[in-house]
Amino acid sequence: MEVKLSYKQTDVGAIPNDWDVKRLGDLGTVVRGGSPRPAGDPRYFNGGFIPWLTVGSLTNIPTSQVFITDTATKLTEEGAKHSRTLQQGTLVIVNSGAKTLGVSKVLSITCCANDGIAALVNQSGGEKTFLCYFLNSQIKRLREVIAAGNDQLNLNTGRIALIAVPFPEENEQRAIAEALTDVDALLGGLDQLIIKKRHVKQAAMQQLLTGQTRLPGFHGEWEVTTLGDVGEFLKGSGIKKDEVTADGLPCVRYGEIYTYHDDHIKTFASFITPETAKKSQRLEKGDLLFAGSGETAEEIGKCVAFLWDEEAYAGGDIVIFRPSDQSSEYLGYLMNHSTIATQKARLGQGDAIVHISARNLARLEVHLPTLTEQTAIAEVLMEMDNELAALEQRREKTIALKQAMTRELLTGRTRLV
Structure with missing residues (x-):
């Protein structure tokens, strides 16, 4: 790697010549939190003595918030004796978990921490917030390069102590x-x-x-009627996973109604070729698209409104509703409202996979x-x-x-x- 004249190559990459590199272990002692056993024992947990910091409560804090100001639960006084107490101002880092390892924060409270969290105590140098920002910038590297273990990533205290950090004045x-x-x-x-x-x-x-x-x-x-009385139903068709392309004619696949769209279709996630479009259902502006399958009754039949003039298509397992003399913009909101969602949940069929048909959607009572x-x-x-x-x-x-x-x-x- 070519390094600028005023820079030097180090374990953390190219940094200014007047910066140093230190290991976390040079700045303090890396320790691990402690979890009272057995987990959930009322002698230790859900008390009121001291805040209890877990991996879940730490990683639920927004990434834009560096400081930990509260925890979800507390330990009893006896629980604190079987854990590790960390003082306000301590730098902490999650030491395990494929989706959590490496997340760092600074304590604004004194608390106990569980054994999924490590801490830098007796810190003798380094600005804690600076170190926290650097560690969070290295999460990908910590998970892919430094952490040990295959199924469950883990950073023991020795590995954390060896993490190199840039160190300006x-x-x-x-x-x-x-x-x-x-x-x-x-x-x-x-x-x-x-x-x-x-x-x-x-x-x-x-x-x-x-x-x-x-x-x-x-x-x-308002008029009380059924959905089937104010429009007609059609069915999406075709569009297998291997038929989706990076560009072409836009389409909607039923899973995207759950994961990508909300009330109204604003952009498209999938596209198909003109050849695939020939065996798919073309949409008209104002169509409502219901997901015909889902994992739970509560989410079955989520709906999005297609409000575009652009040519687009609907894949299989989508129930299409084409309203007459109604506002599709309005219906896009109404069909996901709790008063309608409750009815869809009742009309859905199946256990492991829940389905809802056009026939049952037509029975939805609507106040218009x-x-x-x-x-x-x-x-x-x-x-x-x-x-x-x-x-x-x-x-x-x-x-x-x-x-x-x-x-x-x-x-x-x-x-x-």
Whole structure:
């Protein structure tokens, strides 16, 4: 590898000549948490004596939050005697699990930690937040290169102690940590705003889709009918997994209704060739697509509305509903509302795999306002969706900014002091 003149090649890659490299074990003592046995024993667990930090409670903390301020449960005083107490300000790292190993945080509380968590105690050097950001930037390498074990990845204390970290002067470590913390604060604020907007939308859906709240200018009773009385049903067909291509004509496969789409189709995940399209069901603008199979009764028949003028197709195990004189935008929201989901769960058939047919979907009881009111309600909810989409796009851009800053600052390519 070619290294710039002002840089040197080290165990952590190319870093500025005036930076050092240290091992975590040079900065303190790496210890492992302790779990009282047997697990769940009421003598030890669900007490009120001291916070109890588990791998689950640590990794449930948003990635934008470096500091641990609380835990889900606490130990009893007797449980604390059979665990390890870690002091406020301690750097901790998850030492096991394919999807959790390497996640690092800094304690803002004194707590006990279970044996899936390691800690750097008696730390004599290094800015803890800086070290935390560096370790989190190395998660992929920790899991793929450093961790031992095949089925269950594991970092013992010896391996953690040998982890090499870049080590600028501590005033520069603090400056780097502060810059990244500022970006995390922005991310945390966006996360909270997105959560708030989602709650507002859910409340609006509950009020508007049930008629509990009417928009200005609308009154009168809603029509009570069945879905089968306001449109016709068709069935998707074809589109095997090996027929999906990277580009071509857009299509929807039933599994994507659960994993990729929400209420309305905004983008496509799959495409097919014109040849495959000949044996598939073409969609029309305004069609509703129901997933005909699912793993549970609660999720069966999730629905998305196709609102595009573009040519697109539906694969097998999709039930298509083509409404007449109704707002597809409105129905896209209504068909996933709890009042409809409860009916679909009751009408689904099967145990291991649940199915729902067009015949049973036609039996769904729906309360429908006039087309004008449907359109007005849909416009309100779609505006909320647009606001959420803009916030989520802003969040993605902020994440990309943080990733770029992390690369620049933790390698010394950009210097703050």
